[in-house]
Amino acid sequence: MYYKTRGYQLFTILNYCILVIAGLLCILPIIHILAISFSASAPANAHLVGLWPVDFNIESYTKTLNNPNFLRAFFISVGRTILGTFMTMSVITLAAYSLSKDSSVLKSRNIYAWYFVFTMLFTGGMIPLYMVVRNLHMMDTIWALVLPGAVQVFNMILLMNFFKATPKELEEAALIDGAGHFTVLFRVYLPLAMASIATLSLFSVVGSWNAWFDGLLYINNYRNYPLATFLQTVIVSQDFSKLTANPRDLLNISQRTVKAAQIFIGMLPVLLIYPFLQRFFVKGIVLGAIKE
Amino acid sequence: MNVKGTLVSRPWLKGFLKRTWPLHVMLIPAVVLQFIFGYLPLGGLVIAFKDFKPYDGIWGSKWVGLEHFRFMFEYPDSKKVIVNTVLIAGLKIILNVIVPFTFALLLNEVRRNSVKRTVQTLVYLPYFISWVFLGGILTDMLSADGMINSVLQNWFGMEPILFLASGNWFRFIVVVTDVWQQFGYGTIVYLAALAGVNPSLYEAAEVDGANRWRQTLSVTIPSLVPIIIVVATLAIGNILNAGFDQIFNMYNPLVYDKGDIIDTFVYRTGILNGQYSFATAVGVFKSLVGFLLIVVGYRVAYKLADYKIF
Numbered sequence: 001m002y003y004k005t006r007g008y009q010l011f012t013i014l015n016y017c018i019l020v021i022a023g024l025l026c027i028l029p030i031i032h033i034l035a036i037s038f039s040a041s042a043p044a045n046a047h048l049v050g051l052w053p054v055d056f057n058i059e060s061y062t063k064t065l066n067n068p069n070f071l072r073a074f075f076i077s078v079g080r081t082i083l084g085t086f087m088t089m090s091v092i093t094l095a096a097y098s099l100s101k102d103s104s105v106l107k108s109r110n111i112y113a114w115y116f117v118f119t120m121l122f123t124g125g126m127i128p129l130y131m132v133v134r135n136l137h138m139m140d141t142i143w144a145l146v147l148p149g150a151v152q153v154f155n156m157i158l159l160m161n162f163f164k165a166t167p168k169e170l171e172e173a174a175l176i177d178g179a180g181h182f183t184v185l186f187r188v189y190l191p192l193a194m195a196s197i198a199t200l201s202l203f204s205v206v207g208s209w210n211a212w213f214d215g216l217l218y219i220n221n222y223r224n225y226p227l228a229t230f231l232q233t234v235i236v237s238q239d240f241s242k243l244t245a246n247p248r249d250l251l252n253i254s255q256r257t258v259k260a261a262q263i264f265i266g267m268l269p270v271l272l273i274y275p276f277l278q279r280f281f282v283k284g285i286v287l288g289a290i291k292e
Numbered sequence: 293m294n295v296k297g298t299l300v301s302r303p304w305l306k307g308f309l310k311r312t313w314p315l316h317v318m319l320i321p322a323v324v325l326q327f328i329f330g331y332l333p334l335g336g337l338v339i340a341f342k343d344f345k346p347y348d349g350i351w352g353s354k355w356v357g358l359e360h361f362r363f364m365f366e367y368p369d370s371k372k373v374i375v376n377t378v379l380i381a382g383l384k385i386i387l388n389v390i391v392p393f394t395f396a397l398l399l400n401e402v403r404r405n406s407v408k409r410t411v412q413t414l415v416y417l418p419y420f421i422s423w424v425f426l427g428g429i430l431t432d433m434l435s436a437d438g439m440i441n442s443v444l445q446n447w448f449g450m451e452p453i454l455f456l457a458s459g460n461w462f463r464f465i466v467v468v469t470d471v472w473q474q475f476g477y478g479t480i481v482y483l484a485a486l487a488g489v490n491p492s493l494y495e496a497a498e499v500d501g502a503n504r505w506r507q508t509l510s511v512t513i514p515s516l517v518p519i520i521i522v523v524a525t526l527a528i529g530n531i532l533n534a535g536f537d538q539i540f541n542m543y544n545p546l547v548y549d550k551g552d553i554i555d556t557f558v559y560r561t562g563i564l565n566g567q568y569s570f571a572t573a574v575g576v577f578k579s580l581v582g583f584l585l586i587v588v589g590y591r592v593a594y595k596l597a598d599y600k601i602f
Binding site: 005007008011012015016018019020022023024025026027029030032033047050090091092094095097098099101105106107108112115116119121122123124125126127128129130131132136147148149150151153156180181182185206209210211212213217228231232235236256259260263266267270274275277278 | 312314315316318319321322323325326328329330331332333334335336337339350395398399401402407410411412413414415416417418420421422424425426427428429430431432433437438439442472476503504505536537540541558559562563568571572575576578579583586
């Protein structure tokens with residue numbers, strides 16, 4: 001057997017080293033930022049913190065959680081994530097069910113399908129979309145963050161393929177018992193598709209939580225910024241001009257430990273969801289990749 | 293019994309299937325939303341051919357034909373920006389095929405499932421974190437007195453490197469960190485394909501006396517060539533997308549020269565300076581090139597790997 005040879009054993013040792021290093025490279029930046037966030041200000045500013053906190057304390061977190069701007073942005077993000085995920089999932093589930101029917105059942109099925117696919121190939125781009133949102137008077141409202149991205153065509157196709165794979169006999173039995181299409185969807189298809197729905201919902205949660213550019217584009221008043229946009233402005237662009245006139249706030253925000261705490265809190269929901277997401281992940285990708 | 297008889301015996305089923313109005317109703321929300329946010333903006337593309345002034349509105353603004361497109365190619369910075377975009381995107385495309393593929397091969401050799409799962413879990417993680425946060429962390433780590441430089445200084449006695457303040461280093465960092473963020477995700481595709489390779493091929497190779505290296509060269513890699521071709525050709529459509537999210541969250545005026553890409557340039561000129569028509573023209577150019585390359589990519593993928601999307 002090949003794996004008993006000396007050469008292969010040497011390779012295995014080397015391979016494990018490479019894999020462990022790759023794994024560490026992906027997690028170390030997060031540990032580093034966590035260590036800074038729990039350190040005292042002085043050693044953090046002097047760049048003495050590596051992967052372990054120096055002079056452990058939670059001051060940066062109390063400061064962050066006492067910052068009304070941060071909290072407001074946090075809850076706006078929670079709101080947009082819940083609303084956005086609910087919208088997206090309802091819209092794409094309904095559409096995916098209809099599209100999963102043959103064109104012998106729904107004659108115009110292919111027309112609908114191309115109607116959606118076309119927008120994957122051609123988009124108006126940033127500025128025309130911006131003008132549409134502005135003309136609909138959605139600027140500065142949560143709808144500007146939720147509605148423009150609500151129809152996720154790619155996820156819709158994934159769900160459609162899943163619905164297609166559901167045994168037709170179940171549907172026929174329900175139809176014979178006198179069920180309508182809505183009943184079939186909610187009582188037959190949805191319970192069977194819970195795993196797919198959960199996966200796509202988790203993806204949608206992560207996507208909504210991470211989205212920042214739409215906030216920058218469609219929200220003028222910083223008080224309506226979602227968290228990712230707020231942190232983009234404060235931490236990455238270092239643009240404090242919009243945020244506060246109070247010099248003490250400014251000093252607090254610009255501290256390295258406080259920045260680290262804000263970044264960490266910002267990532268926290270994704271880090272918490274990640275283990276659940278990851279479990280479905282491989283299966284979900286493969287499901288989408290395989291046709292028929 | 294005849295065929296017609298069976299149909300007649302269940303006329304209610306036929307009638308029911310014909311009652312497809314609920315299916316249309318279910319499609320209404322998606323159709324309406326897609327019309328508003330997918331198709332209406334397409335109409336807005338006309339401003340690329342007009343001198344759009346917000347005050348005059350779309351219809352009130354003057355037609356200027358291809359003026360903005362001409363300006364785009366004559367603008368002194370354009371060439372630089374296009375070169376940056378293609379260079380950065382091209383390097384990313386190549387490495388984002390090679391690195392995940394190699395990594396999947398390595399991971400595939402691990403027979404201890406716990407190790408395999410742990411490594412997978414760790415390397416997928418950066419893919420799910422926004423560039424806002426990653427940018428915040430990485431710019432801090434890569435600063436002159438950041439963690440990377442202190443390691444280089446204390447362990448190897450090197451001078452601090454200005455990763456994010458010198459153009460060439462910036463390009464390098466952008467490509468490397470992008471690969472870092474993406475490779476875990478790409479690995480999945482190849483791992484799934486590796487799981488599908490017919491085991492009898494390996495058995496046959498082993499009977500013929502091939503060692504593992506030889507098996508990889510003669511069985512594994514040839515089996516994966518089609519999927520590599522598909523992934524690579526489909527990625528070509530993105531040659532003008534060098535990664536707005538990432539670069540926007542990592543660059544600064546010092547590296548505009550080497551790090552400015554079409555999207556960041558459009559954002560600064562179009563949105564910040566209010567040149568809507570010019571920015572839209574650049575957007576149209578990008579969409580057209582991207583679309584053509586996608587079509588070409590699909591053709592090539594179909595020819596070489598027999599890949600069809602529908």
